[in-house]
Amino acid sequence: MELSYEVKDSYAEIRAAGRLNMVSAPKLRDFVADVVASGSSRIVLNLADTAFMDSSGLGALIGCLKAARQAGGDLRIAAVQPQVKMVLELTSMDRVLTSYASADEAFGDD
Amino acid sequence: MNVHLKPAGEAERDRLVSLHSLSLMDTRDSERLFVKSPQGTVRTEMDRKDTFCAATIAQPDILMVPDATADPRFAALPDVVGGRRVRFYAGRPLSVDAGSRVGTLCLFDTQPRHLSEDQLRQLDELGSWAERELQDSGGRDRARAVEQALLPSTLPGAPHYEVSAICLPRGDVGEDFYSWSESEGIVDLILADVMGKGTAAALMAATVRSAVRSAGGNRPAAVLDRASELLAQDLESTATFATAFLARLELATGRLEYADAGHGLSIIVAADGSYRRLHGHGLPLGIGEPGSWHTEHAVLAPGETLASFTDGLLDLYDGTLAALDDVAALIRHCNPAGITTLLQDLHRGTQPDDDVTAIFLTRLHASA
Numbered sequence: 001m002e003l004s005y006e007v008k009d010s011y012a013e014i015r016a017a018g019r020l021n022m023v024s025a026p027k028l029r030d031f032v033a034d035v036v037a038s039g040s041s042r043i044v045l046n047l048a049d050t051a052f053m054d055s056s057g058l059g060a061l062i063g064c065l066k067a068a069r070q071a072g073g074d075l076r077i078a079a080v081q082p083q084v085k086m087v088l089e090l091t092s093m094d095r096v097l098t099s100y101a102s103a104d105e106a107f108g109d110d
Numbered sequence: 111m112n113v114h115l116k117p118a119g120e121a122e123r124d125r126l127v128s129l130h131s132l133s134l135m136d137t138r139d140s141e142r143l144f145v146k147s148p149q150g151t152v153r154t155e156m157d158r159k160d161t162f163c164a165a166t167i168a169q170p171d172i173l174m175v176p177d178a179t180a181d182p183r184f185a186a187l188p189d190v191v192g193g194r195r196v197r198f199y200a201g202r203p204l205s206v207d208a209g210s211r212v213g214t215l216c217l218f219d220t221q222p223r224h225l226s227e228d229q230l231r232q233l234d235e236l237g238s239w240a241e242r243e244l245q246d247s248g249g250r251d252r253a254r255a256v257e258q259a260l261l262p263s264t265l266p267g268a269p270h271y272e273v274s275a276i277c278l279p280r281g282d283v284g285e286d287f288y289s290w291s292e293s294e295g296i297v298d299l300i301l302a303d304v305m306g307k308g309t310a311a312a313l314m315a316a317t318v319r320s321a322v323r324s325a326g327g328n329r330p331a332a333v334l335d336r337a338s339e340l341l342a343q344d345l346e347s348t349a350t351f352a353t354a355f356l357a358r359l360e361l362a363t364g365r366l367e368y369a370d371a372g373h374g375l376s377i378i379v380a381a382d383g384s385y386r387r388l389h390g391h392g393l394p395l396g397i398g399e400p401g402s403w404h405t406e407h408a409v410l411a412p413g414e415t416l417a418s419f420t421d422g423l424l425d426l427y428d429g430t431l432a433a434l435d436d437v438a439a440l441i442r443h444c445n446p447a448g449i450t451t452l453l454q455d456l457h458r459g460t461q462p463d464d465d466v467t468a469i470f471l472t473r474l475h476a477s478a
Contacts, residue, residue, distance in 0.1 A: 055305040090374030092391050
């Protein structure tokens, strides 16, 4: 999984490209923890190029959400692809992890 | 070079073959020796008592025979006088624990040879490696046996119902489980899937199983509430969650109470193949708070089938929710036992990346 980030006006956008599974889940957790530690706790995770996520990947998203909230911010997801959307809906985690069409819209309301 | 193993699983023999270009000899029973070659599936069988390996396994040290035709102990072996016309042999016995020798690692040649001290040491080291491999695989086999033993072995004894279930782990151990119990005309079903894969997830699956079962005998949402309290600390400290479907069926009436903790894959299929999903909106254990789950209601009419399965089943089809149509079609045409047999065949053919666990319960027509 390829991870990169860019600090925008009111949030940091992290792009995750590849499969979010047992192998890449710890990398994502570490990456987000580093971004939070560097001072950006309002995070948009852009999943436009994440075609697949398994339960370990979902666990990583939850861990990242907790890390952002503990630092006083939030984590929102954007551009969610069909398989990832299915996993979020089956597990009812779409109630906890709100998804937005694009990274711009994720913090557009506040 | 040949490795000769007593009863060992296909997987570990193949692992030895692929890692070291070894051909493999395996005694499937105590009488005959099977040889497997990395060049293909050429197999020969021979009477094991007439082999070098039988002589090696009978004693604790490396057995070296520089020229078998000049050694009265081995000159008349079938492998020497005919067959491969073996002249040189060196074998190291393999033990899985002190004193119990279960196989040999051995070298053959059609020319006489003598191994140097250094080469003997290498054979010994390779033998130690093969022993560790055997011990590890033995541990995995036992773990799998324990896991399978934790699944229910008898079906609820319910007239006018048929039930069948499978739990097919992706690897040696799985992170899914199912459970059922019957008491006074009420059947409680549990199906759960713990986050992650491998041994760590299997450990947590056993923990979750224990908690959910000890919280049982109550309405499904109440069981989830209690189980989540019992599991809160363990799930928190391991950053793990588990999805679960709990159902309580009154056999006489088909009345069904259920609660869904992030499971999402339960359907009732009618006799004509149409189906309805049992939507729950609860969060997984480890994420939802006690009090957040709701007990929902449905009725399983005569001729209808309740099916609940983990997402690994979707991967046996196209990985999307369109697989629900395939499962419903399967249920329309087969009884529960037939469905699980078909799914087992499908599982063998597809080598999926996830566990496949499923329960099917059909309420028969009263006249059936």
